[in-house]
Amino acid sequence: MIHRPFSPSSVSCALGLALLMLVLLPACANKGREILQQAEAQYLEGNTLEASATLKRVAIEAPETPEVAEAKELAIEWLSKKAALEHGESKRELLLAGLDWAPEDPDLLAPLCEVEQRLKNWDAARACLKKVEGRIAPSEHARLSEVLAVHDRVVAEAEERQRLLQSENPLDWYGLMARFPESDEATEAAQKLPDASLCADLKRFAGQLKLTGAQVGPTTWAKRLREQKERSDQLSMLSTIRREANDLLDSLAKLEEELGTRAMLEDEAPASTKLVEGYVMVRPPVQKLLKSFEPSRYKMEDRLANIDRFDRDFGALVTQVEECREAAELTCQGLGR
Structure with a gap:
């Protein structure tokens, strides 16, 4: 093998790159810190979603710096705390923003499942429950599953009431009145029965x-x-x-x-x-x-x-x-x- 001595130009190039890295790293770190401070100010002003969006810039403008991980931790913490204080659609929006940072976080998914149920987003609630199965406490999963099961029973009963009411057989109308006496469909059936x-x-x-x-x-x-x-x-x-x-x-x-x-x-x-x-x-x-x-x-x-x-x-x-x-x-x- 033939060994070639380093040329002065190659040494200069390597030194230049090293010096450039030494200059850029502090600059990136400073940029990341600056973004964190900006996001914190927004959070303290009550603009949690805006703060979360600002924290996204850290990974873009200050990649491969410790501030990237810190930005993620802060975003999840702030969004979780704010979501705990909110209800309905506002809570859902905050939890979804948190899951944008940590898609598989059960501490965000579990409350989202409950919010979807409260908002009657039943398909979303069903999908959410599948995601958290085995990842949250069994008792909590059972509680949320029971809410969904009750909804499914209500839907099934409503469909059954309509089926009986739309039937051409008066015996089905009698059955409707016997099984669901307090329902609107039973009232309609009672009005139809005297003619049949x-x-x-x-x-x-x-x-x-x-x-x-x-x-x-x-x-x-x-x-x-x-x-x-x-x-x-x-x-x-x-x-x-x-x-x-x-x-x-x-x-x-x-x-x-x-x-x-x-x-x-x-x-x-x-x-x-x-x-x-x-x-x-x-x-x-x-x-x-x-x-x-x-x-x-x-x-x-x-x-x-x-x-x-x-x-x-x-x-x-x-x-x-x-x-x-x-x-x-x-x-x-x-x-x-």
Whole structure:
């Protein structure tokens, strides 16, 4: 091997580079320190995000200096402290800025997961929880996971309520009302059911067959008439009774006709049959009473006597009529409706 002596020019070049490094290093360090001081001033003024952005300049303007690591530590510290004091979107922004410095830091990720949940950013919260699994305390992960699980159940229940409500099957509407009785969908289902289910509208059809304890209607006519002492009052009450009797017959006819054509579930047919039986029992004695009101046939004394006779005859039917109503109600109760 041939050894060549260093030339004066090469020695000078090496010395020049060394001297340049000695000059530049303090300059970089000074620049880094200057940036740190600027960032600290911003932080103390409450501009944490601005301070974090300023600290980013250290790695660019003063690379390979101790200030680079210091800038990272300060940024994470300041952003974490500020985030702990904030809520909502502001907290989220600070934590994301911190994760820009330390993407895998569990002390930043865990609170971010919670913030995403509070802000209802559920997809982001789910992704966040996957990141921190095994890196934060199991109890904390379980707590955050339970919040997400509750949300998922709420969403699933909402979808199920909508599915049942949109169904064309009235039984699904009944199921909706039974499972989610306090929901808006249950209220909507209850409004839809009377058009499709007799049991859902049973009160309207059975009302005319509820006789015991009624304040008006055939079981009260004789008593109300007896309470009138003046002839003019008796005439007025007879007019009232005639009007109520006509209204009752008209109502029974319309209800029976509607039962013959309305939509109902197949297993509700026995209830319909019992209702019609009750209507049929009520109609003849009321029709007979109305005929007795014809002026050309009866005097006042005869009308009063006919009312008493009607009261006795109709009283014998009350139990049978109400048994028809109760049978219809029991049919619907047995079906869970």
